Amino acid sequence: MSEAAKTPYKPPVPELGPGQTSYTSITEKISGIVLTRNTPVAWFIFFAIGFLLLHGLMVGVPYLLFEGVGIWGLNNPVGWGWAIINFVWWIGIGHAGTLISAVLLLFRQKWRTSINRAAEAMTIFAVLCAMQFPLLHTGRPWLACYWLLPYPNSMDIWPQFRSPLIWDVFAVSTYLTVSLVFWFVGLVPDFASMRDRTKNRIGQVIYGMLSLGWRGSAIHWERYEMASLLLAGLSTPLVLSVHSVVSFDFAVALIPGWHTTIFPPYFVAGAIYAGFAMVLTLMIPMRMIYGLEDFINERHLNNMAKVMLASGMIVAYGYFMEQLIAWYSASTYEGFMMQNRMHGPYSAYYFFLILCNIVVPQLLWIRYFRTNMFWLFFVCQFINVGMWLERFIIVVTSLHRDFMPSSWDMFHPTIWDITIYVGTIGLFTVLFFLFIRGVPMISLHEIRTLLVSKDHK
Amino acid sequence: MQHEEESTLFGLMAEFETPDDLLVAAKATFAAGYRKIDGYSPLPVHGLGDAIGFPRTKLPWLVFCFGILGGICGYGLCYWVSVIDYPMNIAGKPLHSGPMFIPVTFELTILFAALSAAFGMFIANGLPQPYHPVFNVESFARASQDRFFLSIEADDPQFDLDKTRNFLNGLNPHEVAEVEN
Known part of the structure; x- marks a missing residue:
């Protein structure tokens, strides 16, 4: 009792910094990022880098379509190479955006308001990048229409609904559609603010059309808030289902290292982990470039780091369970798979993955590392790399030495694997920086509600 | 003259500085018997829907x-x-x-x-709606930024230009404006 009394109470850092005290200042600051002639030099630098990398896609995809998927390092027995690794990596990154916009809304976490718009944009762009890979992996994407989508065609054939791959088509396309709709619904009142603020005629017309004539009527707001709540409630099970379905692609197959029931929760936790690392990778530089310290402060960084730490520990538990089951199942093939993963030709990748995803993030137990921007960014880069390696380990080490030793082989990525992957990073960067330039990157109407709750305290 | 004025008038609009002022004014307006009223705000104001007598959305x-x-x-x-x-x-x-x-x-x-x-x-909500009379009020551009508005429409049975204007002025607004159709 006396111990507790001695510790001084430290109130949490407020969501809004001291510089933002009125509706006017919030509106001016956030819309000013878009409605200005002074685009920061850093924007041009990042955009140029992204545009350069985008050419990987511009060159790689036509060559792939011309030559076929043979230009990738795919062969027997590793028939799923970088394409599937990158697909799962990108989809996972997307999940943090929905988690922030939907799950944290349901939990009434007010600090989410300043990061949810950018995180949702990140979701949409990440899912777009992810979708490139399975489509290109079909080799002839123009035929993928009838392979993937159930529509009555002249050949009178239908997709196979007992296959997880078709579930993936439904899960990912629903995810993209719902994320886009949710994002647009959130943007409509902000487009109205932009319409009323811009002096530029073209801007007035474009924002005017996008705002759908929104006038902030009380009756409209009632329905709007209900729709937002419902969309959040629907997105929450959706986001959990998407990565579960992605994990079924592996878990339903009878390959040692894939055929395991822990995959759905472990994939979802990994997705949140990777996604928050990417949100921080984007938001830390944004905050510096645009001086958003009032909106994204110590509290946001701290909370995101805590979510990362928690989901990272679940991922670590997943790794541990894989080890345990490999031993406990007493299956020769499971046991060999784990031996080969840890001590085979890819053991260096495995231990680097453990370093990136389990060892380094333990720094986040210490408050200093959660709130220091440089260190947090540093840890996030390890997680970004680690989560890519995790998918590499799952895909490649499970396949390259399967049941028949005569068919064992190594997987070697080609220059085109790298080119197309780097190209999607470019696509993501370009889309994200265009978003920042054209759309308020922090939700104006939601940030204004923070001011109201501050008044009432 | 009187007839012409009525047909070009959408209603009257009062401007407030805070969401609380708007909420108080909306409740007073509803209590005074006006029914064709609406509030406009740059953020959702909780309780405003109830205050203007909007039933729960279905x-x-x-x-x-x-x-x-x-x-x-x-x-x-x-x-x-x-x-x-x-x-x-x-x-x-x-x-x-x-x-x-x-x-x-x-x-x-x-x-x-x-x-x-x-x-x-x-x-x-009837969106997209390219035109609405409330946009004719010049200061209404701030309804999407930092100001709060309350309108009483001219086809409300109780609406009388002078009386309603006096009523709105009594609610302590920043300004009361006529909304052209």
Whole structure:
């Protein structure tokens, strides 16, 4: 009792910094990022880098379509190479955006308001990048229409609904559609603010059309808030289902290292982990470039780091369970798979993955590392790399030495694997920086509600 | 003259500086018997819908119905394709393999419900609506930024230009403006 009394109470850092005290200042600051002639030099630098990398896609995809998927390092027995690794990596990154916009809304976490718009944009762009890979992996994407989508065609054939791959088509396309709709619904009142603020005629017309004539009527707001709540409630099970379905692609197959029931929760936790690392990778530089310290402060960084730490520990538990089951199942093939993963030709990748995803993030137990921007960014880069390696380990080490030793082989990525992957990073960067330039990157109407709750305290 | 003025007038609009002022004014206006009223704000003001007498939105029922419809469509699609139109023996599994139809059923439930939530809201709100008389008030541009407005429409049975203007002036507004049609 006396111990507790001695510790001084430290109130949490407020969501809004001291510089933002009125509706006017919030509106001016956030819309000013878009409605200005002074685009920061850093924007041009990042955009140029992204545009350069985008050419990987511009060159790689036509060559792939011309030559076929043979230009990738795919062969027997590793028939799923970088394409599937990158697909799962990108989809996972997307999940943090929905988690922030939907799950944290349901939990009434007010600090989410300043990061949810950018995180949702990140979701949409990440899912777009992810979708490139399975489509290109079909080799002839123009035929993928009838392979993937159930529509009555002249050949009178239908997709196979007992296959997880078709579930993936439904899960990912629903995810993209719902994320886009949710994002647009959130943007409509902000487009109205932009319409009323811009002096530029073209801007007035474009924002005017996008705002759908929104006038902030009380009756409209009632329905709007209900729709937002419902969309959040629907997105929450959706986001959990998407990565579960992605994990079924592996878990339903009878390959040692894939055929395991822990995959759905472990994939979802990994997705949140990777996604928050990417949100921080984007938001830390944004905050510096645009001086958003009032909106994204110590509290946001701290909370995101805590979510990362928690989901990272679940991922670590997943790794541990894989080890345990490999031993406990007493299956020769499971046991060999784990031996080969840890001590085979890819053991260096495995231990680097453990370093990136389990060892380094333990720094986040210490408050200093959660709130220091440089260190947090540093840890996030390890997680970004680690989560890519995790998918590499799952895909490649499970396949390259399967049941028949005569068919064992190594997987070697080609220059085109790298080119197309780097190209999607470019696509993501370009889309994200265009978003920042054209759309308020922090939700104006939601940030204004923070001011109201501050008044009432 | 009187007749012409009435037809070009949409109503009167009072401007307030805080959401609380708007809420108090809306309650007073409703209590005074005005029914064709609406509030305009740059953020959702909690309780304002009740204050102007707007009943609870029925949107959740629409979303519920569309969710059910989506689920039926999803399962129905899987069933019709796998059992009726294109029956195939896949690894000896039964044609009607229910558990394997669940992912598609689930995703279509979410898809239908989410689309009905968004489009239902826009349609019920009458959006997109390119023109509305309230935009004729010059200061109304701030309704999407930092000011709060209350309008009483001219076709309200109690509406009388002078009396209503006096009433609104009594609510302590920043300014009262006439809204042209």
